[in-house]
Amino acid sequence: SQQGEEDPQALSIQEGENATMNCSYKTSINNLQWYRQNSGRGLVHLILIRSNEREKHSGRLRVTLDTSKKSSSLLITASRAADTASYFCATDTGNTPLVFGKGTRLSVIA
Amino acid sequence: DTGVSQDPRHKITKRGQNVTFRCDPISEHNRLYWYRQTLGQGPEFLTYFQNEAQLEKSRLLSDRFSAERPKGSFSTLEIQRTEQGDSAMYLCASSPGQLPRNTIYFGEGSWLTVV
Numbered sequence: 001s002q003q004g005e006e007d008p009q010a011l012s013i014q015e016g017e018n019a020t021m022n023c024s025y026k027t028s029i030n031n032l033q034w035y036r037q038n039s040g041r042g043l044v045h046l047i048l049i050r051s052n053e054r055e056k057h058s059g060r061l062r063v064t065l066d067t068s069k070k071s072s073s074l075l076i077t078a079s080r081a082a083d084t085a086s087y088f089c090a091t092d093t094g095n096t097p098l099v100f101g102k103g104t105r106l107s108v109i110a
Numbered sequence: 111d112t113g114v115s116q117d118p119r120h121k122i123t124k125r126g127q128n129v130t131f132r133c134d135p136i137s138e139h140n141r142l143y144w145y146r147q148t149l150g151q152g153p154e155f156l157t158y159f160q161n162e163a164q165l166e167k168s169r170l171l172s173d174r175f176s177a178e179r180p181k182g183s184f185s186t187l188e189i190q191r192t193e194q195g196d197s198a199m200y201l202c203a204s205s206p207g208q209l210p211r212n213t214i215y216f217g218e219g220s221w222l223t224v225v
């Protein structure tokens with residue numbers, strides 16, 4: 001079963017714009033992670049936010065976490081064509097392996 | 111290249127045949143995971159190993175699926191009597207098993223097409 005659910009399922013923006021993707025989950029977590037997947041490739045870890053953190057930055061990425069709403073958002077600022085990919089949130093509930101959502105497909109148009 | 115390595119990258123097989131995928135994790139990573147991903151979906155957990163011990167198996171892992179990690183290094187995933195519904199990308203991942211827990215590193219995946 002997939003705990004995380006990303007929204008929107010697909011997003012198309014112009015280069016230079018910001019992209020925001022949301023993730024909702026169902027149960028308490030230890031941490032939440034975001035991964036990126038280029039078409040037909042493996043997933044690459046982007047950023048991890050712990051349950052006691054509310055915001056985290058890494059380069060052009062900004063992640064927020066609201067445990068009361070069981071939701072997270074990933075913001076990519078000043079998007080580039082190379083950011084075109086699928087983005088997945090994954091939840092760590094403790095002793096079980098990561099559970100991934102269905103992903104948001106981001107298209108950045110040059 | 112010291113990343114997770116998977117072989118083969120692509121496999122086309124006839125229904126009813128057996129297939130085996132191999133995964134070489136990042137050196138010294140003691141946890142190894144197998145996930146399955148179909149088009150438009152996120153990865154779904156199949157099974158994972160801590161060293162050579164298989165610690166958890168998903169309900170998705172039917173009797174036709176078997177995974178091994180005999181010496182705690184590489185792993186194999188075998189699918190017997192393949193069905194068309196087995197067509198998917200099979201992803202292997204590894205982690206050092208230490209904090210931050212469960213940040214995992216994926217290979218490029220093995221695509222399976224059952225015809």
